[in-house]
Amino acid sequence: MNNKNIKNIKKYDKDIRKANFGEAIFTFLSLVIIMFVSIIKYEESPHIPMLIGVFIASLVALKIGYSWKFIENSMIKGISQAMQSIIILAIIGVLIGIWILAGVVPTMIYYGLLILKPSIFLVATVLITSITSLATGTSWGTAGTMGIALMGIAKGLGIPAPITAGAVLSGSYFGDKMSPLSDTTNLAPAMAGTDVFTHIKAMFKPTVITYILTLAIFGFLSMKYSGSSADLSSVNVITNGLKNNFNISPLLLIAPLIVILSIAKKIPAVPGISLGIIAAAILGPIYQNINFGDILSAALNGFVSETGVESVDKLLTTGGLNNMMSSISLTIIAMMFGGIAEETGILEAIVKKFLHKIKSTVGIVTATILTCFFTNATMPEQYISIVVPGRMFKNEYKDRNLDPKLLSSTLESGGTVTSAMIPWNTCGTYMTSVLGVPTVHYLPFLFFNLLMPIVQIIITAIDAKKFKLSTDKDTFTN
DSSP states (O other), X not given: OOHHHHHXXXXXXXXXXXXXXXXXXXXXXXXXXXXXXXXXXXXOOSHHHHHHHHHHHHHHHHHHTOOHXXXXXXXXXXXXXXXXXXXXXXXXXXXXXXXXXXXXXXXXXXXXXXXXXXXXXXXHHHHHHHHHHHHHSOHHHHIIIIIHHHHHHHHHHTXXXXXXXXXXXXXXXXXXXXXXXXXXXXXHHHHHTSOHHHHHHHHHHHHHHXXXXXXXXXXXHHGGGTTOOOOOHHHHHHHHHHHHHSXXXXXXXXXXXXXXXHHHTTOOHHHHHHHHHHHHHHHHHHHHOOOHHHHHHHHHHOBOOOSSOHHHHHHHSBOSTGGGHHHHHHHHHHHHHHHHHHHTTHHHHHHHHHHTTOOSHHHHHHHHHHHHHHHHHHSOOHHHHHHHXXXXXXXHHHHTTBOHHHHHHHHIIIIITTGGGOTTSHHHHHHHHHHOOOHHHHGGGXXXXXXXXXXXXXXXHHSGGGGBOOXXXXXXXX
Protein backbone atom coordinates (compact mmCIF):
# COMPACT_ATOMS: atom_id res chain seq x y z
CA MET A 1 0.00 0.00 0.00
CA ASN A 2 1.51 3.35 -1.02
CA ASN A 3 1.79 6.45 1.18
CA LYS A 4 -1.12 8.17 -0.56
CA ASN A 5 -3.47 5.32 0.29
CA ILE A 6 -2.27 5.24 3.90
CA LYS A 7 -2.93 8.98 4.22
CA ASN A 8 -6.40 8.45 2.83
CA ILE A 9 -7.04 5.69 5.39
CA LYS A 10 -5.83 7.94 8.22
CA LYS A 11 -8.08 10.75 7.03
CA TYR A 12 -11.04 8.40 6.80
CA ASP A 13 -10.40 6.92 10.24
CA LYS A 14 -10.05 10.31 11.86
CA ASP A 15 -13.53 11.16 10.64
CA ILE A 16 -14.89 8.23 12.68
CA ARG A 17 -16.25 9.13 16.10
CA LYS A 18 -14.07 8.89 19.19
CA ALA A 19 -14.70 6.28 21.88
CA ASN A 20 -17.49 7.10 24.31
CA PHE A 21 -17.23 6.85 28.09
CA GLY A 22 -18.75 3.35 28.25
CA GLU A 23 -16.27 1.96 25.74
CA ALA A 24 -13.38 3.67 27.51
CA ILE A 25 -14.40 2.33 30.92
CA PHE A 26 -14.78 -1.18 29.48
CA THR A 27 -11.23 -1.00 28.08
CA PHE A 28 -9.68 0.14 31.35
CA LEU A 29 -11.73 -2.10 33.63
CA SER A 30 -10.71 -5.07 31.50
CA LEU A 31 -7.06 -4.06 31.86
CA VAL A 32 -7.46 -3.57 35.63
CA ILE A 33 -9.04 -7.02 36.10
CA ILE A 34 -6.47 -8.81 33.94
CA MET A 35 -3.58 -7.03 35.67
CA PHE A 36 -4.91 -7.70 39.15
CA VAL A 37 -5.57 -11.41 38.54
CA SER A 38 -2.28 -11.99 36.71
CA ILE A 39 -0.10 -10.22 39.25
CA ILE A 40 -1.87 -11.16 42.50
CA LYS A 41 -3.20 -14.64 41.81
CA TYR A 42 -0.57 -15.97 39.43
CA GLU A 43 2.36 -13.70 40.43
CA GLU A 44 3.24 -13.02 36.80
CA SER A 45 5.01 -9.99 35.36
CA PRO A 46 2.85 -7.25 33.82
CA HIS A 47 4.14 -7.72 30.26
CA ILE A 48 1.60 -10.22 28.89
CA PRO A 49 -1.37 -8.73 30.81
CA MET A 50 -0.44 -5.37 29.27
CA LEU A 51 -0.29 -7.01 25.84
CA ILE A 52 -3.78 -8.45 26.40
CA GLY A 53 -4.83 -4.89 27.19
CA VAL A 54 -3.48 -3.89 23.77
CA PHE A 55 -5.66 -6.59 22.15
CA ILE A 56 -8.74 -5.36 24.03
CA ALA A 57 -8.10 -1.73 23.05
CA SER A 58 -7.69 -2.88 19.44
CA LEU A 59 -11.00 -4.75 19.51
CA VAL A 60 -12.79 -1.70 20.93
CA ALA A 61 -11.25 0.46 18.19
CA LEU A 62 -12.35 -2.03 15.52
CA LYS A 63 -15.88 -2.03 16.97
CA ILE A 64 -16.04 1.75 16.73
CA GLY A 65 -15.07 1.51 13.06
CA TYR A 66 -11.33 2.20 12.90
CA SER A 67 -9.35 0.16 10.39
CA TRP A 68 -6.55 -2.15 11.43
CA LYS A 69 -4.06 0.03 9.54
CA PHE A 70 -5.02 3.04 11.66
CA ILE A 71 -4.77 0.97 14.86
CA GLU A 72 -1.36 -0.31 13.83
CA ASN A 73 -0.17 3.20 13.01
CA SER A 74 -1.44 4.33 16.43
CA MET A 75 0.67 1.66 18.15
CA ILE A 76 3.74 2.68 16.15
CA LYS A 77 3.13 6.34 16.97
CA GLY A 78 2.85 5.47 20.65
CA ILE A 79 6.13 3.56 20.60
CA SER A 80 7.88 6.37 18.74
CA GLN A 81 6.98 8.79 21.54
CA ALA A 82 9.04 6.72 23.97
CA MET A 83 12.04 6.09 21.72
CA GLN A 84 14.30 8.54 23.55
CA SER A 85 13.64 6.81 26.88
CA ILE A 86 14.05 3.38 25.30
CA ILE A 87 17.48 4.43 24.02
CA ILE A 88 18.38 5.85 27.45
CA LEU A 89 17.24 2.66 29.21
CA ALA A 90 19.52 0.65 26.92
CA ILE A 91 22.48 2.95 27.62
CA ILE A 92 21.75 2.89 31.36
CA GLY A 93 21.96 -0.92 31.30
CA VAL A 94 25.42 -0.60 29.73
CA LEU A 95 26.44 2.04 32.27
CA ILE A 96 25.42 -0.02 35.32
CA GLY A 97 27.37 -3.07 34.15
CA ILE A 98 30.53 -1.04 33.46
CA TRP A 99 30.23 1.06 36.63
CA ILE A 100 30.13 -2.06 38.80
CA LEU A 101 32.98 -3.74 36.90
CA ALA A 102 35.10 -0.58 37.17
CA GLY A 103 34.46 -0.30 40.92
CA VAL A 104 32.43 2.91 40.74
CA VAL A 105 29.31 1.48 42.37
CA PRO A 106 31.26 -0.55 44.99
CA THR A 107 33.17 2.64 45.92
CA MET A 108 29.93 4.60 46.40
CA ILE A 109 28.47 1.86 48.60
CA TYR A 110 31.70 1.41 50.59
CA TYR A 111 31.97 5.09 51.52
CA GLY A 112 28.26 5.16 52.26
CA LEU A 113 28.62 2.38 54.83
CA LEU A 114 31.40 4.23 56.63
CA ILE A 115 28.88 6.80 57.89
CA LEU A 116 26.96 4.22 59.95
CA LYS A 117 27.02 5.20 63.63
CA PRO A 118 24.81 3.72 66.37
CA SER A 119 24.00 7.17 67.76
CA ILE A 120 22.39 8.22 64.49
CA PHE A 121 21.38 4.77 63.30
CA LEU A 122 18.02 5.66 61.70
CA VAL A 123 19.42 8.73 59.95
CA ALA A 124 22.44 6.72 58.80
CA THR A 125 20.08 4.01 57.52
CA VAL A 126 18.27 6.55 55.35
CA LEU A 127 21.57 7.95 54.06
CA ILE A 128 23.13 4.54 53.34
CA THR A 129 20.12 3.21 51.47
CA SER A 130 19.87 6.53 49.58
CA ILE A 131 23.47 6.27 48.40
CA THR A 132 23.07 2.61 47.45
CA SER A 133 19.85 3.24 45.56
CA LEU A 134 21.31 6.27 43.78
CA ALA A 135 24.33 4.17 42.78
CA THR A 136 22.32 1.19 41.54
CA GLY A 137 19.02 2.78 40.51
CA THR A 138 16.94 0.19 42.33
CA SER A 139 14.92 0.29 45.54
CA TRP A 140 14.33 -3.46 45.37
CA GLY A 141 18.03 -4.35 45.21
CA THR A 142 18.84 -1.89 47.99
CA ALA A 143 16.13 -3.20 50.33
CA GLY A 144 17.04 -6.82 49.57
CA THR A 145 20.72 -6.34 50.45
CA MET A 146 21.57 -3.29 52.55
CA GLY A 147 18.06 -3.34 54.00
CA ILE A 148 18.43 -6.86 55.33
CA ALA A 149 21.80 -6.06 56.93
CA LEU A 150 20.44 -2.90 58.56
CA MET A 151 17.37 -4.75 59.86
CA GLY A 152 19.72 -7.18 61.63
CA ILE A 153 21.69 -4.35 63.23
CA ALA A 154 18.48 -2.67 64.38
CA LYS A 155 17.43 -5.85 66.13
CA GLY A 156 20.68 -5.86 68.11
CA LEU A 157 20.15 -2.21 69.04
CA GLY A 158 16.60 -2.85 70.19
CA ILE A 159 15.14 -0.54 67.53
CA PRO A 160 11.68 -1.73 66.42
CA ALA A 161 11.62 -3.44 63.04
CA PRO A 162 8.76 -1.31 61.58
CA ILE A 163 10.66 1.95 62.24
CA THR A 164 13.84 0.53 60.68
CA ALA A 165 11.92 -0.73 57.66
CA GLY A 166 10.45 2.75 57.24
CA ALA A 167 13.96 4.22 57.24
CA VAL A 168 15.27 1.60 54.80
CA LEU A 169 12.44 2.19 52.34
CA SER A 170 12.48 5.98 52.71
CA GLY A 171 16.12 6.04 51.62
CA SER A 172 15.64 3.36 48.97
CA TYR A 173 12.79 5.21 47.28
CA PHE A 174 14.59 8.55 47.44
CA GLY A 175 17.46 7.03 45.44
CA ASP A 176 15.11 5.17 43.11
CA LYS A 177 13.22 8.40 42.42
CA MET A 178 16.27 10.60 41.80
CA SER A 179 18.79 8.25 40.20
CA PRO A 180 19.24 8.60 36.41
CA LEU A 181 19.99 4.86 36.50
CA SER A 182 16.46 4.02 37.67
CA ASP A 183 13.99 2.63 35.16
CA THR A 184 11.08 4.56 36.72
CA THR A 185 13.10 7.79 36.50
CA ASN A 186 13.39 7.18 32.77
CA LEU A 187 9.86 5.87 32.31
CA ALA A 188 8.08 8.91 33.81
CA PRO A 189 9.51 11.50 31.39
CA ALA A 190 8.81 9.13 28.49
CA MET A 191 5.14 9.06 29.43
CA ALA A 192 4.98 12.82 30.04
CA GLY A 193 6.85 13.94 26.95
CA THR A 194 10.08 15.36 28.36
CA ASP A 195 13.66 14.18 28.88
CA VAL A 196 15.22 12.48 31.88
CA PHE A 197 17.57 15.30 32.93
CA THR A 198 14.80 17.91 32.79
CA HIS A 199 12.69 15.47 34.80
CA ILE A 200 15.33 15.06 37.53
CA LYS A 201 15.77 18.82 37.85
CA ALA A 202 11.99 19.26 38.09
CA MET A 203 11.85 16.72 40.92
CA PHE A 204 14.74 18.26 42.83
CA LYS A 205 12.95 20.90 44.91
CA PRO A 206 9.96 18.89 46.25
CA THR A 207 12.07 15.74 46.66
CA VAL A 208 14.87 17.42 48.59
CA ILE A 209 12.39 19.21 50.86
CA THR A 210 10.68 15.88 51.56
CA TYR A 211 14.05 14.22 52.14
CA ILE A 212 15.15 16.85 54.66
CA LEU A 213 11.87 16.48 56.55
CA THR A 214 12.35 12.71 56.54
CA LEU A 215 15.88 12.99 57.93
CA ALA A 216 14.67 15.39 60.62
CA ILE A 217 11.93 12.99 61.73
CA PHE A 218 14.26 10.01 61.85
CA GLY A 219 16.87 12.17 63.61
CA PHE A 220 14.34 12.91 66.33
CA LEU A 221 13.45 9.22 66.64
CA SER A 222 17.14 8.25 66.73
CA MET A 223 17.66 10.22 69.95
CA LYS A 224 15.66 7.57 71.80
CA TYR A 225 18.25 4.92 70.88
CA SER A 226 21.42 7.04 71.01
CA GLY A 227 22.78 5.19 74.01
CA SER A 228 22.70 1.78 72.34
CA SER A 229 25.76 -0.06 71.12
CA ALA A 230 25.60 -1.85 67.81
CA ASP A 231 27.02 -5.07 66.45
CA LEU A 232 28.28 -3.89 63.06
CA SER A 233 29.56 -7.31 62.03
CA SER A 234 27.12 -7.64 59.12
CA VAL A 235 28.15 -4.23 57.77
CA ASN A 236 31.82 -5.11 58.24
CA VAL A 237 31.28 -8.27 56.19
CA ILE A 238 29.94 -6.14 53.32
CA THR A 239 32.68 -3.48 53.52
CA ASN A 240 35.40 -6.14 53.73
CA GLY A 241 33.82 -8.00 50.82
CA LEU A 242 33.90 -4.83 48.73
CA LYS A 243 37.44 -3.90 49.78
CA ASN A 244 38.79 -7.42 49.16
CA ASN A 245 37.35 -7.67 45.66
CA PHE A 246 37.62 -4.10 44.37
CA ASN A 247 40.24 -1.39 44.59
CA ILE A 248 38.31 1.38 46.35
CA SER A 249 39.36 4.93 45.49
CA PRO A 250 37.68 8.34 45.72
CA LEU A 251 38.91 9.00 42.17
CA LEU A 252 36.38 6.46 40.93
CA LEU A 253 33.69 8.93 41.96
CA ILE A 254 34.72 11.03 38.96
CA ALA A 255 32.34 8.98 36.78
CA PRO A 256 29.12 9.82 38.70
CA LEU A 257 30.38 13.37 39.19
CA ILE A 258 30.56 13.76 35.40
CA VAL A 259 26.94 12.62 35.06
CA ILE A 260 25.85 15.07 37.78
CA LEU A 261 27.71 17.91 36.06
CA SER A 262 26.09 16.92 32.76
CA ILE A 263 22.68 17.37 34.35
CA ALA A 264 23.71 20.74 35.80
CA LYS A 265 25.13 21.93 32.45
CA LYS A 266 21.99 20.84 30.56
CA ILE A 267 23.89 18.37 28.39
CA PRO A 268 21.36 16.03 26.70
CA ALA A 269 20.79 12.73 28.49
CA VAL A 270 22.35 10.35 25.96
CA PRO A 271 25.73 12.12 25.66
CA GLY A 272 25.71 12.94 29.38
CA ILE A 273 25.28 9.30 30.39
CA SER A 274 27.73 8.21 27.70
CA LEU A 275 30.39 10.46 29.24
CA GLY A 276 29.87 8.58 32.51
CA ILE A 277 30.38 5.29 30.68
CA ILE A 278 33.58 6.52 29.01
CA ALA A 279 34.99 7.78 32.31
CA ALA A 280 34.36 4.42 33.99
CA ALA A 281 35.82 2.54 31.00
CA ILE A 282 39.02 4.59 31.38
CA LEU A 283 39.22 4.30 35.19
CA GLY A 284 38.32 0.59 35.31
CA PRO A 285 41.54 -0.81 33.76
CA ILE A 286 43.59 1.53 35.95
CA TYR A 287 42.06 0.39 39.25
CA GLN A 288 40.48 -3.05 38.74
CA ASN A 289 42.85 -5.01 36.46
CA ILE A 290 40.25 -5.43 33.71
CA ASN A 291 40.61 -5.32 29.94
CA PHE A 292 38.53 -4.13 27.00
CA GLY A 293 36.94 -7.56 26.59
CA ASP A 294 35.72 -7.47 30.21
CA ILE A 295 34.17 -4.06 29.59
CA LEU A 296 32.36 -5.27 26.47
CA SER A 297 31.02 -8.31 28.33
CA ALA A 298 29.76 -6.27 31.30
CA ALA A 299 28.15 -3.77 28.92
CA LEU A 300 26.16 -6.54 27.22
CA ASN A 301 25.44 -9.08 29.95
CA GLY A 302 26.03 -7.09 33.12
CA PHE A 303 28.39 -7.82 36.00
CA VAL A 304 28.37 -11.15 37.84
CA SER A 305 29.67 -10.71 41.39
CA GLU A 306 31.53 -13.68 42.88
CA THR A 307 32.88 -12.26 46.12
CA GLY A 308 31.49 -15.08 48.25
CA VAL A 309 29.54 -12.55 50.33
CA GLU A 310 25.88 -13.23 49.56
CA SER A 311 24.60 -9.70 50.17
CA VAL A 312 27.35 -8.18 48.02
CA ASP A 313 26.86 -10.69 45.21
CA LYS A 314 23.11 -10.17 45.22
CA LEU A 315 23.47 -6.40 45.01
CA LEU A 316 26.22 -6.24 42.39
CA THR A 317 25.09 -8.98 40.01
CA THR A 318 23.15 -6.72 37.68
CA GLY A 319 23.38 -4.30 34.78
CA GLY A 320 24.06 -4.84 31.10
CA LEU A 321 22.04 -4.23 27.97
CA ASN A 322 20.38 -7.65 28.06
CA ASN A 323 19.16 -7.19 31.64
CA MET A 324 17.43 -3.94 30.66
CA MET A 325 15.35 -5.62 27.96
CA SER A 326 12.50 -6.46 30.35
CA SER A 327 11.95 -2.77 31.12
CA ILE A 328 12.34 -1.84 27.46
CA SER A 329 9.81 -4.43 26.29
CA LEU A 330 7.27 -3.35 28.92
CA THR A 331 7.70 0.27 27.80
CA ILE A 332 7.09 -0.73 24.17
CA ILE A 333 3.95 -2.74 25.00
CA ALA A 334 2.59 -0.02 27.27
CA MET A 335 3.13 2.59 24.57
CA MET A 336 1.25 0.39 22.09
CA PHE A 337 -1.73 0.49 24.45
CA GLY A 338 -1.29 4.21 25.04
CA GLY A 339 -1.08 4.94 21.31
CA ILE A 340 -4.39 3.20 20.58
CA ALA A 341 -6.08 4.73 23.63
CA GLU A 342 -4.94 8.22 22.65
CA GLU A 343 -5.74 8.10 18.94
CA THR A 344 -9.21 6.55 19.39
CA GLY A 345 -10.26 8.86 22.22
CA ILE A 346 -10.33 6.19 24.97
CA LEU A 347 -8.07 8.21 27.28
CA GLU A 348 -9.79 11.48 26.44
CA ALA A 349 -13.23 10.08 27.30
CA ILE A 350 -12.15 9.10 30.82
CA VAL A 351 -10.10 12.19 31.60
CA LYS A 352 -12.74 14.65 30.37
CA LYS A 353 -15.43 12.87 32.39
CA PHE A 354 -13.62 13.36 35.68
CA LEU A 355 -11.63 16.55 35.10
CA HIS A 356 -14.15 18.91 33.53
CA LYS A 357 -14.79 20.58 36.92
CA ILE A 358 -11.11 20.81 37.88
CA LYS A 359 -9.77 24.19 36.81
CA SER A 360 -6.61 24.76 38.86
CA THR A 361 -3.09 23.42 38.38
CA VAL A 362 -3.12 22.10 41.95
CA GLY A 363 -6.36 20.30 41.18
CA ILE A 364 -5.00 18.43 38.17
CA VAL A 365 -1.79 17.53 40.04
CA THR A 366 -3.86 16.16 42.93
CA ALA A 367 -6.02 14.21 40.47
CA THR A 368 -2.88 12.76 38.86
CA ILE A 369 -1.47 11.63 42.22
CA LEU A 370 -4.76 10.02 43.22
CA THR A 371 -4.95 8.24 39.86
CA CYS A 372 -1.41 6.92 40.32
CA PHE A 373 -2.31 5.63 43.78
CA PHE A 374 -5.51 4.04 42.45
CA THR A 375 -3.53 2.38 39.66
CA ASN A 376 -1.02 1.02 42.19
CA ALA A 377 -3.95 -0.47 44.12
CA THR A 378 -5.87 -1.91 41.17
CA MET A 379 -3.16 -2.78 38.63
CA PRO A 380 -0.64 -3.50 41.36
CA GLU A 381 2.61 -2.85 39.55
CA GLN A 382 4.80 0.24 39.94
CA TYR A 383 5.54 0.64 36.23
CA ILE A 384 1.86 0.61 35.28
CA SER A 385 1.10 3.33 37.86
CA ILE A 386 3.38 5.57 35.80
CA VAL A 387 2.44 4.38 32.32
CA VAL A 388 -1.37 4.51 32.48
CA PRO A 389 -1.81 7.84 34.32
CA GLY A 390 1.00 9.32 32.22
CA ARG A 391 -0.83 8.55 28.98
CA MET A 392 -4.18 9.56 30.49
CA PHE A 393 -3.08 13.01 31.59
CA LYS A 394 -0.48 14.00 29.00
CA ASN A 395 -2.88 15.72 26.61
CA GLU A 396 -4.79 17.34 29.48
CA TYR A 397 -1.58 18.99 30.76
CA LYS A 398 -0.77 20.01 27.20
CA ASP A 399 -4.24 21.52 26.67
CA ARG A 400 -3.80 23.55 29.86
CA ASN A 401 -0.35 24.80 28.73
CA LEU A 402 1.36 23.07 31.65
CA ASP A 403 5.02 22.13 31.34
CA PRO A 404 5.41 18.35 30.80
CA LYS A 405 8.06 18.26 33.54
CA LEU A 406 5.27 18.93 36.04
CA LEU A 407 3.49 15.79 34.86
CA SER A 408 6.65 13.66 34.95
CA SER A 409 7.50 14.87 38.47
CA THR A 410 3.94 14.24 39.65
CA LEU A 411 3.94 10.72 38.20
CA GLU A 412 6.93 9.80 40.35
CA SER A 413 5.47 11.50 43.43
CA GLY A 414 2.19 9.66 42.99
CA GLY A 415 3.26 6.42 41.33
CA THR A 416 6.81 5.40 42.25
CA VAL A 417 6.69 6.17 45.97
CA THR A 418 3.14 4.98 46.74
CA SER A 419 3.72 1.47 45.38
CA ALA A 420 5.28 0.27 48.66
CA MET A 421 2.18 1.39 50.57
CA ILE A 422 -0.10 -1.22 48.99
CA PRO A 423 0.20 -4.68 50.62
CA TRP A 424 -0.86 -6.50 47.43
CA ASN A 425 1.23 -4.37 45.07
CA THR A 426 4.34 -6.14 43.76
CA CYS A 427 6.48 -3.57 45.62
CA GLY A 428 4.58 -3.93 48.90
CA THR A 429 4.71 -7.72 48.66
CA TYR A 430 8.43 -7.75 47.88
CA MET A 431 9.39 -5.31 50.64
CA THR A 432 7.43 -7.29 53.21
CA SER A 433 9.09 -10.53 52.13
CA VAL A 434 12.69 -9.26 52.26
CA LEU A 435 12.42 -7.05 55.36
CA GLY A 436 10.10 -9.36 57.29
CA VAL A 437 7.73 -6.54 58.27
CA PRO A 438 4.08 -6.41 57.10
CA THR A 439 3.23 -3.40 54.94
CA VAL A 440 0.64 -2.09 57.41
CA HIS A 441 3.27 -2.15 60.18
CA TYR A 442 5.98 -0.16 58.37
CA LEU A 443 3.50 2.17 56.64
CA PRO A 444 3.24 4.72 59.53
CA PHE A 445 7.05 5.11 59.42
CA LEU A 446 7.33 5.37 55.65
CA PHE A 447 7.87 9.10 56.06
CA PHE A 448 9.47 9.92 52.71
CA ASN A 449 6.81 8.08 50.73
CA LEU A 450 3.93 9.48 52.78
CA LEU A 451 5.15 13.08 52.65
CA MET A 452 6.20 13.12 48.99
CA PRO A 453 2.70 13.46 47.42
CA ILE A 454 1.75 16.13 49.96
CA VAL A 455 4.91 18.18 49.36
CA GLN A 456 4.44 17.84 45.60
CA ILE A 457 0.96 19.36 45.87
CA ILE A 458 2.17 22.17 48.16
CA ILE A 459 5.13 23.06 45.91
CA THR A 460 2.80 23.05 42.89
CA ALA A 461 0.49 25.48 44.69
CA ILE A 462 3.42 27.80 45.46
CA ASP A 463 5.06 27.58 42.03
CA ALA A 464 1.93 27.14 39.89
CA LYS A 465 2.76 30.05 37.58
CA LYS A 466 6.23 28.65 36.86
CA PHE A 467 4.70 25.55 35.27
CA LYS A 468 2.56 27.53 32.82
CA LEU A 469 3.87 27.62 29.26
CA SER A 470 3.23 30.52 26.93
CA THR A 471 0.53 29.74 24.38
CA ASP A 472 3.06 29.76 21.52
CA LYS A 473 5.47 27.39 23.28
CA ASP A 474 5.10 23.65 23.18
CA THR A 475 7.80 21.59 24.90
CA PHE A 476 5.92 18.30 24.76
CA THR A 477 7.48 15.54 22.71
CA ASN A 478 5.22 14.54 19.85
